[in-house]
């Protein structure tokens with residue numbers, strides 16, 4: 001099983017999780033055309049997708065789902081509260097037979113990939129992250145979290161690969177151009193993880209057996225890839241964890 005980030009950041013998110021048999025998109029906050037271009041880079045096309053699993057209803061995660069349902073007949077999975085919230089957005093006509101609803105964080109599977117949603121602290125109807133299991137290894141997508149709960153750690157601990165939020169540098173956010181209420185939202189318990197938070201999470205995940213951490217959902221205003229990478233690398237070095245020796249550290253842009 002592999003994870004490939006097609007696009008990551010506050011402007012739009014979509015990650016491909018795939019095996020030889022099954023291809024799943026986690027979120028689709030980019031246009032159908034952008035999905036097509038990004039999938040073509042690795043030799044796939046949108047028609048290959050067996051499903052899209054949605055973490056929550058914010059625009060940067062769902063903008064493209066209507067097109068994917070209509071043009072490529074891709075089923076879209078979300079829990080019932082998230083689907084209710086998605087319906088309040090104008091995404092064009094959504095094919096009823098492609099709407100797949102699960103309850104809360106109930107596990108399900110698509111093809112040969114088992115999927116376990118888990119709750120995340122974020123300001124949406126019922127936001128979740130996802131763990132994927134193909135019977136050989138586990139991987140997780142964990143972004144859009146105000147802080148790391150014990151439950152999140154329990155769910156993603158032991159995954160070999162984690163796409164982990166590293167949204168902002170706290171200093172850049174504090175002195176940056178965002179209005180005060182938005183800064184408070186991002187820094188709050190239902191906002192987003194900082195680079196420092198990502199470093200702490202990476203230390204935990206490596207101790208639990210993670211081999212590859214992909215930092216994602218970087219803010220364009222309050223972060224940049226080298227800063228996220230260096231902050232996490234420096235943070236874990238204090239716990240004697242070295243990039244290259246103990247893990248592969250990547251940044252999804």
Ligand SMILES: [Zn+2]
Pocket residue numbers: 056058122124144
């Ligand atoms: Zn969000």
Ligand SMILES: [Zn+2]
Pocket residue numbers: 010013058060061144217
């Ligand atoms: Zn987001």
